[in-house]
Amino acid sequence: MDNIDYFIAERGTKGKNEIVQCPHFHKYYEIYYLIHGSRKFFVEDTVYKMYAGDLIIVSEGKVHKSTRIKDETYEKFLVCFHKNYLSNLYDEFMYYEINDCINKPYKFSGKNKVYIETLLNKMSFEKSNPDNYSPVLLRNYINELIIFLVREKNYSMLYSDNHQNLMDNTIQKAVRYICSNYANNITLKKISEYINMSPTYFSKKFRRETGFGFKEYLLSVRLRAASFMLIQTNKSITEIAMQCGFNDSNYFGDVFKKNKGMSPTIYRKSNESTKV
Numbered sequence: 001m002d003n004i005d006y007f008i009a010e011r012g013t014k015g016k017n018e019i020v021q022c023p024h025f026h027k028y029y030e031i032y033y034l035i036h037g038s039r040k041f042f043v044e045d046t047v048y049k050m051y052a053g054d055l056i057i058v059s060e061g062k063v064h065k066s067t068r069i070k071d072e073t074y075e076k077f078l079v080c081f082h083k084n085y086l087s088n089l090y091d092e093f094m095y096y097e098i099n100d101c102i103n104k105p106y107k108f109s110g111k112n113k114v115y116i117e118t119l120l121n122k123m124s125f126e127k128s129n130p131d132n133y134s135p136v137l138l139r140n141y142i143n144e145l146i147i148f149l150v151r152e153k154n155y156s157m158l159y160s161d162n163h164q165n166l167m168d169n170t171i172q173k174a175v176r177y178i179c180s181n182y183a184n185n186i187t188l189k190k191i192s193e194y195i196n197m198s199p200t201y202f203s204k205k206f207r208r209e210t211g212f213g214f215k216e217y218l219l220s221v222r223l224r225a226a227s228f229m230l231i232q233t234n235k236s237i238t239e240i241a242m243q244c245g246f247n248d249s250n251y252f253g254d255v256f257k258k259n260k261g262m263s264p265t266i267y268r269k270s271n272e273s274t275k276v
Contacts, residue, residue, distance in 0.1 A: 006082045007138055009123040013075045023065040023212050023220040030058040030080050032066065033120060037074025039066045041105070042210050045175040047167040048105045053113050056105045061228065063220045067211035077120045085142045093150065101149040119145055170195050171209040174202070175217070182221045183245050188214055222246065223259055230268045237264050
């Protein structure tokens with residue numbers, strides 16, 4: 001699923017009874033475009049409120065999740081693609097120009113909204129009706145979208161100041177602490193003391209602000225670090241487990257398999273070609 005040709009494009013509607021999404025990360029880029037409704041979107045250590053016409057591109061390895069703001073039906077467009085789809089762009093533009101357009105929300109209206117939705121529909125069509133020309137067209141459409149964001153950002157500051165970080169400063173402090181100290185023995189009690197809150201109040205506030213529980217988020221951060229180390233290092237499974245905050249390698253193996261669908265050993269072997 002994570003090979004160089006990985007690409008999906010789908011449009012879907014979800015209602016009140018949607019399955020609650022777990023915080024997750026993956027080895028590909030994700031374009032999330034909201035056609036209708038409203039969502040709260042968490043990416044790494046920031047929460048944004050998104051409405052119809054809003055788009056965000058999440059880069060590989062970023063923990064993210066979307067949750068509902070209220071009971072309503074919403075419609076989204078989701079496009080996922082391998083990072084190699086951007087290789088030509090990195091040859092043409094400065095690295096920071098491309099990356100500065102990612103992991104930030106954009107608001108579209110009028111002709112820009114029509115332009116973006118037309119582009120996303122083209123991607124969906126090529127993915128659903130593939131032929132020998134589709135891979136080239138899909139790459140071109142992704143490149144066109146990124147170039148559009150870069151150009152509009154430079155000329156008109158397309159991304160909206162209305163997309164302010166919704167996360168409470170204290171909770172954001174806790175989130176950043178988790179991201180920097182996941183390898184240590186972080187407990188609800190310890191982090192509550194760190195931000196000067198009672199464990200019960202912090203637990204409730206953390207879920208309300210981020211959309212998921214403290215342990216759930218901590219586990220996602222640890223698994224992301226472990227996934228990277230499995231691919232990019234030759235360390236043993238036990239070493240990786242310990243360095244990512246898992247005190248028991250067997251527990252790490254069970255949790256990893258539950259979340260990734262395969263054991264750490266198989267995951268490493270299946271991604272050997274991506275090691276740098």
